[in-house]
Amino acid sequence: MTIEARLSELGITLSTPAAPAANYVPFVRSGNLVHVSGQISQTKDGMIKGKVGADLSVEEGAAAAKRCAISLLEQVKAACDGDLERLVRVVKLTGFVNSTPDFGQQSTVINGASDFLVEALGDKGRHARSAVSAAALPFGVAVEIEGIFEIA
Template identity: 75%
Template sequence: MAGIFETKLAELGVTLPDAPAPAANYVPFVQVGDLVHVSGQISNNADGFITGKLGQTMTADEGAAAAKTCAISLLAQAKAACGGDLDRLVRVVKLVGFVNSTADFSDQPKVINGASDFMVEALGDAGRHARSAVSAASLPFGVAVEIEGIFQIK
């Protein structure tokens, strides 16, 4: 039987994928007490990496859609940290979003809103979080967005 959060995700048409494996010598998450620190999740979908540079080859709305895919991967990692029971999630504490963008692009917050809005839509008040949204000259594999997160679990 699906829990409260996964039922809400299903209503939104989202099924969490298996938590992505790390691409190098690091772990996907570390739990310290009741906090889970999730490594950066990069923008991807069924077709592969979502690549591009905001302000050059992508619009802020396209970037926000890419950021939403990062949020889905973050939740998949949080679910793994919860032993498969996403209802152990207490709240999203903080997201740090990196946007592959040109020097004159200034809508990084609008891009990362794609993840923030999704977290609140999917998790309600438990999805409200502190946040940073910063520009990056480039990101791994040329992806558009990378987001890391801190979650509180029980």
């Protein structure tokens, strides 16, 4: 089964990725690695904003992280010239959670992205990871995740 077919089974359709909001590129290919810039939590209806632990629950934060993972795949597809089958594996994610000072479940929030990538990609989705707290994120979003991917 292709990656796109599996995503379709999960009810996910990849869109054209968002353009950068500042002076950077959405991804850089270096050899067989694609470094994808941080993707913020957003849906087609707008940004998912707020602090996890105050404005958002852990579950809502995890859903926001999943949205970041979908955006990461959109960027990887663009880096692969539209052929997501070139994706060999997810190498590493770094997740930032806009959270209160006493919040300590950043890893549970970023599991929203990790679990989705494994569900969608199988073993190709298993990756190294960091999950850290942030006092604030751009535009007040709840989550931002950057990633490194191996492609053929």
